[in-house]
Amino acid sequence: MTQSIVVQVGQCGNQVGCRFWDLALREHAHVNKRGLYDEALSSFFRNVDPRKSGGGACYVGGRIQHLKARAVLIDMEEGVVHGILQGPLREVFDSAQLLTDVSGSGNNWAVGNLTYGSAYRDSIVNKLRKAAEHCDCLQCFFLIHSMGGGTGSGLGTRVLSLLKEEFPDVCRIVTAMYPSAEDDVITSPYNSVLAMRELTEHADCVLPVENQSLVDIVNKISLMSHNAKPGCVLKKESTVTSGQGGVSPTERPFDAMNNIVANLLLNITSSSRFEGSLNMDLNEIAMNLVPFPRLHYLVPSLTPLYTLADVNIPTRRLDQMFSDAFSKEHQLIRADPKHSLYLACALMVRGNVQVSDLRRNIERLRPSLPFVSWNQEGWKTGLCSVPPVGHTHSLLALANNTCVKPTFMELRDRFTKLYKKKAHLHHYLHIDGMEQSAFSEALSSLSALIEEYHHLDATKARLIPDAPRLSIAR
Amino acid sequence: MSVVTVQLGQCGNQVGQELFDVICSDARDVHRKTYSTVSCERFFRETTQGDLEARAVLIDMEPKVINHSMSKAAKSGRWRYGETSHFSQKQGSGNNWANGYCVHGPRHRDAVEELMRREVEHCDMLAGFIPIMSVAGGTGSGVGTFVTQCLRDAYPSSFVLNHLTWPYGTGEVIVQNYNSVLTLAHLYQLSDAILVHENDIVHKICSQLLKIKQISFSDINRVIAHQLGGVLQPTLTPASCGAYSRHPIGELMSALACHPEYKLLSVCTIPQMASSSIPFSTFSWPALLKHLRQMLISNSKMEGGIDWQVCPPPASAGRSRSLSAGSFNTSLANLLILRGKDVYSAETGGFEDSAIYTSWLPPDEALSLWKSPVPFNKYEKSATLVSNSQALLRPLDDMVRKAWNMFASRAYIHQYVKYGISEEDFLDSFTSLEQVISSYSELQ
Numbered sequence: 007m008t009q010s011i012v013v014q015v016g017q018c019g020n021q022v023g024c025r026f027w028d029l030a031l032r033e034h035a036h037v038n039k040r041g042l043y044d045e046a047l048s049s050f051f052r053n054v055d056p057r058k059s060g061g062g063a064c065y066v067g068g069r070i071q072h073l074k075a076r077a078v079l080i081d082m083e084e085g086v087v088h089g090i091l092q093g094p095l096r097e098v099f100d101s102a103q104l105l106t107d108v109s110g111s112g113n114n115w116a117v118g119n120l121t122y123g124s125a126y127r128d129s130i131v132n133k134l135r136k137a138a139e140h141c142d143c144l145q146c147f148f149l150i151h152s153m154g155g156g157t158g159s160g161l162g163t164r165v166l167s168l169l170k171e172e173f174p175d176v177c178r179i180v181t182a183m184y185p186s187a188e189d190d191v192i193t194s195p196y197n198s199v200l201a202m203r204e205l206t207e208h209a210d211c212v213l214p215v216e217n218q219s220l221v222d223i224v225n226k227i228s229l230m231s232h233n234a235k236p237g238c239v240l241k242k243e244s245t246v247t248s249g250q251g252g253v254s255p256t257e258r259p260f261d262a263m264n265n266i267v268a269n270l271l272l273n274i275t276s277s278s279r280f281e282g283s284l285n286m287d288l289n290e291i292a293m294n295l296v297p298f299p300r301l302h303y304l305v306p307s308l309t310p311l312y313t314l315a316d317v318n319i320p321t322r323r324l325d326q327m328f329s330d331a332f333s334k335e336h337q338l339i340r341a342d343p344k345h346s347l348y349l350a351c352a353l354m355v356r357g358n359v360q361v362s363d364l365r366r367n368i369e370r371l372r373p374s375l376p377f378v379s380w381n382q383e384g385w386k387t388g389l390c391s392v393p394p395v396g397h398t399h400s401l402l403a404l405a406n407n408t409c410v411k412p413t414f415m416e417l418r419d420r421f422t423k424l425y426k427k428k429a430h431l432h433h434y435l436h437i438d439g440m441e442q443s444a445f446s447e448a449l450s451s452l453s454a455l456i457e458e459y460h461h462l463d464a465t466k467a468r469l470i471p472d473a474p475r476l477s478i479a480r
Numbered sequence: 481m482s483v484v485t486v487q488l489g490q491c492g493n494q495v496g497q498e499l500f501d502v503i504c505s506d507a508r509d510v511h512r513k514t515y516s517t518v519s520c521e522r523f524f525r526e527t528t529q530g531d532l533e534a535r536a537v538l539i540d541m542e543p544k545v546i547n548h549s550m551s552k553a554a555k556s557g558r559w560r561y562g563e564t565s566h567f568s569q570k571q572g573s574g575n576n577w578a579n580g581y582c583v584h585g586p587r588h589r590d591a592v593e594e595l596m597r598r599e600v601e602h603c604d605m606l607a608g609f610i611p612i613m614s615v616a617g618g619t620g621s622g623v624g625t626f627v628t629q630c631l632r633d634a635y636p637s638s639f640v641l642n643h644l645t646w647p648y649g650t651g652e653v654i655v656q657n658y659n660s661v662l663t664l665a666h667l668y669q670l671s672d673a674i675l676v677h678e679n680d681i682v683h684k685i686c687s688q689l690l691k692i693k694q695i696s697f698s699d700i701n702r703v704i705a706h707q708l709g710g711v712l713q714p715t716l717t718p719a720s721c722g723a724y725s726r727h728p729i730g731e732l733m734s735a736l737a738c739h740p741e742y743k744l745l746s747v748c749t750i751p752q753m754a755s756s757s758i759p760f761s762t763f764s765w766p767a768l769l770k771h772l773r774q775m776l777i778s779n780s781k782m783e784g785g786i787d788w789q790v791c792p793p794p795a796s797a798g799r800s801r802s803l804s805a806g807s808f809n810t811s812l813a814n815l816l817i818l819r820g821k822d823v824y825s826a827e828t829g830g831f832e833d834s835a836i837y838t839s840w841l842p843p844d845e846a847l848s849l850w851k852s853p854v855p856f857n858k859y860e861k862s863a864t865l866v867s868n869s870q871a872l873l874r875p876l877d878d879m880v881r882k883a884w885n886m887f888a889s890r891a892y893i894h895q896y897v898k899y900g901i902s903e904e905d906f907l908d909s910f911t912s913l914e915q916v917i918s919s920y921s922e923l924q
Contacts, residue, residue, distance in 0.1 A: 007543065008571045045543075143570035281544045283697040284652065285490060289574030290618075294654040297891035350654050362695035365683070368650055380889045383882070385651035386575075389697075472881060473888035476910055478918045 007045035007066075008145035010275060010288070011137050012077045013165055016118075016158025018183050019151040020079055020086045021260060026150075026268035027075050027095055033272060036395045037280070043070045046279040050076055051098075052140050063140065076141065078103050078133050080165065082122055082157040083110035102136060105129060111156025115197040116437035116444075118160020119204075124439070130165060131172055138173065145278070146177040146288045148271060149209075153201050154185035154194030163204035170208045177289055179274075180209045181267060184339065186218035187416065193430050195420035196445075202417070203448040206455055210292045211302050213270065214410065216339040220263035226335065227262075227311055269394070270306050270338070273402040276356050277390040283361065286354055286388025294386040295350045295406045300455060304352075304404040305343060307336040310397065324359065324399065328367035331403040332375065341409035347466045348377045349406040352386040357399025359389060378462060379470035411459040418452050425449070481726040482603035483522055483712070484596070485536045486627060488613040489573075489620025490545045491645050493538055494697065496612050497549040498705035500524075500534045504559045506713060506857050515854045518714040518724045524559060525602050532559040535602065537595045538566035539627065541573050541584055541619045565599065567591055573618030577659040578899035580622015581666075593630055600635070608639030608672075608729035610712075616647035616656035621663040628670045639729040642671045643708065646678045646875060655892050657883035662901075664876075665909035668916065673737040675711075675745045676872055677704045681781045688784050689752045706857055707749045710864035715817055715850035725850070735815045735848035736868045738841065741919045742812050746871040748772070748781045749864045763861040765818075765826035772816075772863050773830040779809040779871050792835035810923045811837050811846070811869035819852045820861035826851075838923050873920045880913050 014023030034047050043053040045066055053064040055071040064071060075098045081087045084106045091099065105126060111118040138144050147169050151162030169178050182205065185194040205212050277286040296302045309330040331353070334342040355364060364387055377384055394400050424430065425445065434440050487496035500523065507519035524532040534553070538546050538561065546566050554560045567588065573580040600606055609631050613620035624642075631640055644663075647656045667674055682703050686695045690703070714724040717731050725731055736745055750772050753761065771783050778790035790807050818826050832843045856862050886892065887906060897903070 145571055281548055283494075285542075285544065285572075287542065287572045287574060289572065289576075290653075293574045293576050293618075293892075293895055296895070299894050360694045360696040361700070362683070362687070362693075365648065365650070372650065380886045380891055381654065383649065383651040384654045386654045387652055473885050475881070475884060476914045478911070478914050 007049055008143045008278060008288075009049050009076060009141035010146040010148055011134075011141070011144065012050070012075070012148045012150065013080065013134070013169075014077065015080045015149070015151040015162035015165055016155055017081065017083075017086050017152075018155065019158050019162065020081055020090065022150050022181070022183070022264045022267050023077065023079065024090050024095060025261065025264040026271050027077070027098055029265070029268050029272055031073070031098070033395055037392055041070050043068055047073070049275065049279050052076060072097065074098060074100055075103075076137055078105070078130075078137055080105045080130065080157075080161060082107040082118065082161065084108060103133060105133060111160055112433075113191050113193055113197065114156045114433055114437070115160040115200045116434045116440040118156045118158075118162070119164045119200075120160075120437055120439040122157070122161050123164035127168065131168060134169070134172065144173070144176055146179060147173070149178065149180045151180075152183040152185070153198040154183075154189055154191050155197060158183075159197040159201035163201045163208075166204055166208045177292055178208065178210045179288070179291075180205060180212045181271065182212055182214055183267070184214050184216045184413070184417070186216060187420070189217075193424075193433070195417060195424055196430070196434065198417055199421045199452055200444065200448045202414075203451040206300050206451055209302060211296065211304055213304055213306050213404070214339050214413070215267055215270075215306070216413070217263070219338050219340055220266055222335070223266060223311060224262045266308065266338070269308060270402065272394065273308065273354060273356065273400065276392065276394075277354060277388045280390050280392035282388070282390035282392075284387060284389040286352070286386070286390075290386070291352060291404065295352055295404060297349055297381070297406070298458070301349065301406065301458060303410045304406050305341060305410060306338045307331050307403045307405070308338070309336055309401050311336070324363055325367055325370070327399070327401050328371060331401050332371060339410070339413055341407070341413060343405050343407040343409045344375060346376070346407050346409035346411070347463055348375055348384065349408070349462065350381060350384040350386065351375075351406070352388070352404040354388045354390070354402045354404070355399065356390045356401075357393030357397065358391075359399050361389065364389065376466055379465060408459045408463045411456055411463065414452060414456050414459075418449070418456065421449065481522065481605045481607035481728070482535055483607050483729065484599050484603065484609050485523075485534070486596070486609060486611040486631075487536055487538045487549075488611060488624040488627060489540055489617055491614030491617070492612040492620050492624070493540055493545045493549045495643075495645065495701045495704050496536060496538070497553055498698070498701040499612070499708055500536065500553065500559060501556060502702070502705045502709040502857060503713065504532065504556075506709060508558060512854050514724065515714055515852070522607070522712075522714070522728070533562045534559060535599060536561060536565060537592075537599050539568070539592060539619075539623065541569045541580070541623065542571060543568040565595060567595055573622055575616075575618045575653050575655060575659070576895060576899060577618060577622040577625075577662045578896040578901045580618045580624070581626050581662075582622075582900035584619070585623050585626025589626075589630060592627060593634060596631070596634070605726070606635075606638055607727060608641060609635070610641050610643055610729075612643045614645040614647065615660040615663045616653045617659065621659040625663050625666045625670070628667060632670050639672050639733055640670070641673050641675060641729055641732065642667055643675045644677070645704065646676055646879070648679045648683070649875075649878065652679075655895075657879050657886065658892065658896070658906075660879050661883045661913060662906070662909050665912040668743060668912060671743065672733050673743050673745055675708075675747060675866070677707070677747065678875055685752055685782045689782060690754050692754075703752070707747045707864065710749050710817060710819070710856055710862065711747060711866055713819075713852070713856060715819070715852045717850045718848070724852075731848075732815065732866070736813045736866060738813055738868070741916065742868055744868070744872045744876070744916070744920070746781065746867050746869065747864065748775055748867075749862065750775070750783050751859060751862065752783065755858065758858055763859070765822065765861060768861060768863050769826060769828060769830060772865055776811065776814070776865060776867060776869070777809050777836055778807060781871065792833070809870050811867055812923060813837075813841065813846045813848070813868045815848045815850065815866040817850045817852075817864040817866070818861075819863070820855040820859065821853075822861070823851045823853050870920050870923055873917065876913070876920075877917055880910065880917065884910060
């Protein structure tokens with residue numbers, strides 16, 4: 007069994023990360039009835055017995071002593087991380103895993119990436135190494151940060167390039183929170199585009215998430231629970247919407263949104279932690295969904311978002327779950343994948359679903375989904391037998407789809423609006439190491455990416471004939 | 481004579497476990513002592529406590545499936561896997577053939593060869609190896625190809641019969657066509673014969689014949705195990721002179737693998753029905769054989785929806801067969817295995833018709849007939865046909881076409897190149913398979 011390390015950077019990254027650990031503990035508590043430290047737990051947690059000497063690491067198979075998360079928490083201001091350490095999750099983190107400073111990055115990518123990036127480089131690398139040494143087979147780094155701020159986007163992407171340098175063989179999956187158009191941080195377009203360049207160069211996969219989509223989904227759920235039809239009760243404690251039953255007893259404002267992202271991470275790793283009839287490991291995600299190195303932006307969608315209390319779920323509900331995964335309301339960025347071109351799509355199913363249900367739904371949905379000509383049957387499927395807490399089954403769809411293009415184009419437009427006027431540029435340029443060329447390079451990297459998606463889109467309507475086959479001399 | 485099975489990857493380990501289950505219950509179920517003894521000797525060894533241990537080596541790059549298969553076997557109470565007969569690592573091959581073949585294979589070569597050697601030493605006489613794997617993933621396909629190569633090098637005079645499971649046409653793995661093309665091209669040089677099951681066909685058998693509503697991979701694997709068991713369980717062959725044959729794999733090869741260009745074998749079994757229907761059905765050899773013959777020539781791998789219009793073209797007409805023209809399936813050689821009651825009275829003349837074969841071999845050499853008076857797996861009478869024919873031509877061609885289209889845009893190639901294979905290697909594999917397609921198309 008392999009291990010993964012979560013690196014959470016900045017305010018948003020740490021808040022989402024905190025929810026993730028909460029839910030992970032809850033999920034494992036639900037499944038692991040005997041209190042044994044098993045392989046599934048060891049993928050995200052270490053087991054430490056403080057009475058033993060030499061750090062107290064315990065091996066798989068023994069009883070659970072103290073679980074420590076395989077995580078590194080980084081923030082350039084203390085508020086969020088200290089909040090975590092005062093809260094109920096304080097036992098799960100070791101002070102050696104934390105890196106904080108006091109003054110924050112002032113929503114400035116250059117401060118995060120260059121100033122703090124250089125100052126803390128060695129410290130960060132040490133902490134990462136320490137965490138990696140505790141793993142006997144490290145498979146993946148999960149990096150969580152936002153794109154619009156200073157620490158998350160600047161220092162976060164610096165950490166990403168450090169990960170590539172120090173651990174080139176380990177997969178890097180980034181969950182990036184993109185700002186919405188109405189974001190209150192004025193410089194968020196600059197920060198986002200500067201960070202995008204790093205993501206395109208150094209990440210293996212990026213799961214973009216937009217705040218606005220999360221808000222829409224959360225609103226939709228609370229609407230459903232208020233309008234629930236009589237006779238069908240909405241289960242309030244499903245992991246997706248609520249952390250109830252988890253370690254933290256009360257919910258704070260962004261919690262519901264962060265829960266959704268935390269669930270995304272749980273579901274992606276479910277098949278490598280639990281058994282199933284068709285396993286899907288993390289390295290298979292990058293392998294199957296990234297046809298060209300730079301096109302690694304995968305649009306996630308999670309269903310179902312709420313459960314109805316009737317346990318006997320007929321096939322129609324199951325099929326509805328599959329249909330929902332492709333509807334634009336369930337995507338975690340504002341995009342409509344059905345009207346753009348699919349390069350590849352992965353379906354990760356959890357719970358009591360069999361291969362025939364999977365095949366039936368793929369055949370049903372396939373005609374309405376436009377796939378690129380050289381990947382007409384581009385489906386990657388995984389079946390994991392353990393469902394998430396509170397559900398009998400769930401589906402996570404990851405699509406490599408050209409519907410990210412409008413999102414990126416909008417980002418580029420917002421960037422250009424500011425850049426043309428050179429607004430706020432001086433804040434960045436007076437940082438040591440920051441040059442104007444960084445801006446133009448970042449812009450051209452984004453434009454090149456958009457071009458690549460555009461080329462693929464152009465093939466959508468055309469009927470591409472089969473490539474002529476090799477002919478063999480008879 | 482003993483057979484050593486090598487289970488590779490998730491599919492190989494899951495199918496292998498079902499296969500041993502079928503064989504064990506078939507061998508233990510019957511009242512024919514000789515049949516039981518031969519079957520157990522072939523696939524199991526007896527420990528000092530009298531338990532049956534499978535003659536198998538289990539290989540996977542991640543531990544979950546092997547653990548599951550081993551515990552499932554032990555739970556059956558009738559047989560189990562050897563405690564030390566498995567090899568696994570922590571991290572899988574990521575659906576990447578190059579990762580399996582160029583990285584994991586060589587890295588673990590010594591450990592795997594050691595396991596193999598130990599298993600072979602337990603055999604008084606080695607009949608051959610059967611590596612079981614899928615072609616869509618990374619371990620089964622990549623590591624499987626590498627292990628087949630090791631077997632070839634270490635045991636040059638033993639038979640190697642690869643059993644492959646081809647994935648559903650509409651993707652289980654996006655790069656499955658690349659992995660399949662690379663595997664088949666290499667195995668064609670290494671293997672003596674390649675026995676193929678297609679998930680799509682087996683799925684149809686489960687839904688239309690066995691009437692299973694919610695089909696799971698266990699159902700699929702059980703059908704594959706049943707068909708494989710039908711091929712591998714003891715039989716009386718023309719060469720075995722009144723006793724159960726001691727060279728099952730060797731005789732299969734001499735029956736079917738007559739030419740190095742033609743190694744693809746398909747299997748079909750008749751009857752196949754829900755186990756609850758079996759007690760209410762009656763079987764007759766003439767009906768079974770008539771259906772089976774039509775299944776062969778119309779290229780329908782299951783009994784149901786058979787196209788009765790297809791018939792062999794008249795000998796006088798100029799026979800130019802191409803992929804698109806006609807649906808008649810020409811055979812190079814066939815192996816017909818009959819099991820059950822009244823097997824000696826079965827009339828197999830329909831399979832000796834020269835019209836269904838190519839002109840190179842006379843029909844009495846092209847057809848081999850094996851019989852066993854013991855009913856197999858609850859069917860009073862059953863027939864299995866292993867065929868070296870054009871049956872796999874269309875699926876193979878589809879697979880190569882899709883892989884070639886993807887290759888034309890160079891999609892995913894960077895993932896393979898980073899582990900050590902080049903675009904040249906891809907082109908070589910494509911060329912080998914186009915050659916195979918061409919050879920099979922020309923069969924007339």
